[in-house]
């Protein structure tokens with residue numbers, strides 16, 4: 001059934017497990033993710049960036065938002081696990097409104113690159129509109145370095161836990177993404193992986209809302225190896241070590257944004273299949289090979305984060 005993201009995350013926050021939020025840009029990734037969640041009897045959050053909405057709408061924002069709502073609801077309404085659709089990194093008012101109007105379960109207003117007061121003002125405005133429409137809201141404090149679609153930030157700026165307390169109280173935001181040292185994409189950390197667990201612990205104590213980890217992909221070595229064996233160049237790729245991810249969940253992270261791990265799995269499956277099947281040109285077969293690897297990663301992550309069987 002199609003649900004509000006908040007319902008999934010409140011339960012996770014109470015029971016200290018986490019639910020991955022998988023980014024999608026097309027039908028194939030969504031099918032692979034849904035199959036994995038069904039097999040693992042897990043709650044499912046899929047999310048789209050603004051770039052994904054533009055891509056699916058072939059340039060038209062509202063068509064793209066409608067495309068994802070229709071596709072996700074079509075399947076969600078016929079399965080017995082909770083499914084939510086979330087707007088990831090909403091930075092532009094028209095995308096956030098298009099997502100609310102189209103029927104998204106929740107939206108992120110990402111004004112974390114702005115000064116605190118401005119982030120607070122924008123978040124308050126979106127919370128007012130979204131809550132009036134029964135849509136839950138995610139916001140972000142602090143900055144992740146790295147690139148994702150149109151989200152480019154220079155340096156890591158870590159969250160201030162005292163500010164987080166004020167921010168959550170003043171905005172009424174439903175869940176918060178505190179920057180604690182991760183970054184987007186496949187090339188995280190300069191040198192050693194370092195997350196600020198103390199800071200995360202304080203944010204949870206002071207805010208008591210479900211928390212979101214962005215840039216949470218582990219860049220799984222087995223898939224990097226297969227992708228490189230069949231011609232990919234992912235030298236220097238590095239993600240969040242799984243033991244660090246486990247620690248984040250123990251400290252109160254409940255939504256784990258996962259995009260890069262699915263992209264690497266897909267390209268590994270696709271490259272392998274194309275190399276091994278030079279005569280093949282049916283997209284259902286070669287895209288299906290990518291889907292298979294994505295589904296594997298999805299199922300492992302659902303188990304790892306503790307939400308398997310929690311549907």
Ligand SMILES: O=C(COP(=O)(O)O)NO
Pocket residue numbers: 023088089148183184185186213214215216217218257258259260261
């Ligand atoms: O934060 C993410 C995804 O992060 P990754 O690049 O680590 O998958 N989406 O909002």
Ligand SMILES: [Ca+2]
Pocket residue numbers: 110111112113140142143144151
């Ligand atoms: Ca941000």
Ligand code: NA
Pocket residue numbers: 047086087088089108138212257
């Ligand atoms: Na998000």
Ligand SMILES: [Zn+2]
Pocket residue numbers: 089148184214215257
């Ligand atoms: Zn993110």
